[in-house]
């Protein structure tokens with residue numbers, strides 16, 4: 001998958017992602033991530049790009065764990 | 068359980084076929100006189116085809132079952148002479164509301180545009196629709212329908228079909244050129260041909276109840292996720308004529324039939340929903356699990372499957388009955404043309420392709436809705452909760468909320484009968500899509516465009532479009548001559564200007580469209596429409 005736009009401050013974004021989940025129970029962390037995925041999909045606003053992202057994530061998991 | 072509708076039984080009558088030494092032969096036999104078989108029969112008889120309908124029962128649908136009659140079905144029923152009755156008796160609705168807990172998540176309007184003869188839906192009990200079709204059929208051919216005639220055996224031959232029938236007075240046999248299997252989800256004909264019915268069954272059970280209740284609830288579709296009166300599950304409330312209300316309650320996979328159908332149990336559930344004061348009585352209730360299945364092919368030689376016998380869906384989206392009625396609409400003109408020798412048998416192959424595509428779409432939509440309503444795995448439940456939570460504050464998430472995507476007319480995008488556009492169009496129905504109805508002026512009077520398209524193939528064209536006249540058995544509807552587009556809606560809905568022409572099939576779907584058509588182009592499109600495409 002090709003990166004669309006590089007993020008200006010990847011470290012900040014990564015940190016914000018972690019911060020948002022810190023202190024959450026595993027269940028709440030899952031809930032958080034589900035919401036985030038939906039919001040991000042909407043912000044992308046491009047069905048093909050979202051489908052591509054889903055496929056890329058799934059493929060990477062398969063490569064990493066065989067799942 | 069006797070409130071509301073009073074069933075009558077239709078009398079069995081001995082037919083002359085039963086006294087013959089050799090089996091009588093009929094051009095078309097329809098197995099099953101339910102919603103779809105009756106629609107099929109009226110369509111064929113109106114097209115001049117002689118039909119025998121065999122039904123194993125002696126009454127109309129027990130319980131309301133299908134209640135949501137879609138706009139496309141109403142259009143087809145208009146053509147079949149029962150549309151006005153359905154509209155007059157049915158409860159009109161265009162609005163749906165979706166609740167989460169006790170909060171309104173959002174409302175949707177299924178018909179934002181005016182200038183329509185038919186609403187997005189009327190709600191009308193299946194037994195009324197069947198009665199109207201039975202009466203219409205009796206008007207056209209009083210002997211067509213044979214009650215308590217059960218199809219038991221079917222032998223499909225190369226050029227005909229043999230049918231074994233059982234009646235209260237014993238068995239008899241007939242043969243036919245074409246057998247239409249409209250015998251419902253447990254189709255005997257499907258079984259007799261040994262055809263598998265692959266698909267998927269859903270675990271959750273649903274209590275479906277019709278109650279009689281005087282209430283000021285509006286005529287809207289109300290759907291709840293996790294309502295306060297039925298925690299953790301879904302519920303649906305929908306108005307029907309005669310003060311009958313449909314209530315669906317999701318019960319989960321563990322629900323036990325014997326327990327859940329006990330009257331006191333049902334009453335307690337309804338009391339929780341409707342409050343302690345409201346007076347109601349139960350007219351019908353049933354416990355359902357849902358399935359989505361289809362035959363791989365709907366045509367098997369001279370046996371053709373329609374309705375639930377061919378495909379079945381869960382009811383979210385009202386796609387079962389409405390889909391079946393479109394099957395009949397699609398098959399009727401083709402079979403009539405083949406029987407009249409006007410088209411080759413190959414035309415029937417397009418029924419399988421077109422309605423197969425529609426069935427896939429209906430199954431996909433109803434499966435998705437069922438999965439959303441009754442999540443099958445933890446990830447589904449997780450995302451559903453996220454969607455429902457987000458939807459209160461974030462408008463975008465409402466688009467993911469799926470309480471059923473309601474039936475609309477199928478567009479036959481892969482049809483072999485369509486002639487592809489040769490230039491870009493930015494308005495109007497593409498080949499395969501249904502040609503929209505529109506208010507028009509006919510001889511100075513207000514009328515509807517569809518009424519001019521009912522009899523067969525039509526060319527709808529602008530005032531200066533060429534090469535439209537003089538084609539055999541084609542009716543020309545020319546703007547300016549035959550109709551006036553006083554409201555401008557025809558121009559808008561079709562992108563119709565003075566040189567445009569639409570070739571419209573007998574079932575009201577577009578076969579081709581042209582700007583400045585040539586005679587050759589129209590002739591080729593007509594040949595393709597009748598299954599005689601140059602390869």
Ligand SMILES: Cc1cc2nc3c(=O)[nH]c(=O)nc-3n(C[C@H](O)[C@H](O)[C@H](O)COP(=O)(O)OP(=O)(O)OC[C@H]3O[C@@H](n4cnc5c(N)ncnc54)[C@H](O)[C@@H]3O)c2cc1C
Pocket residue numbers: 098099100101102103104121122123124128132133134135136193216217218219249250251252253254255256275355373374375376382385386387388389390391
């Ligand atoms: C709870 C519920 C709600 C629904 N809501 C909707 C809705 O809102 N909108 C919608 O469009 N659809 C809805 N449906 C689906 C709809 O009811 C069916 O899709 C529709 O009835 C299919 O019509 P049919 O004629 O193919 O089959 P059926 O209506 O089942 O008719 C089959 C007929 O064949 C007869 N028969 C069976 N075997 C034989 C035999 N061997 N010989 C002779 N006759 C035979 C039967 O007696 C019956 O009359 C709903 C269904 C259910 C259960």
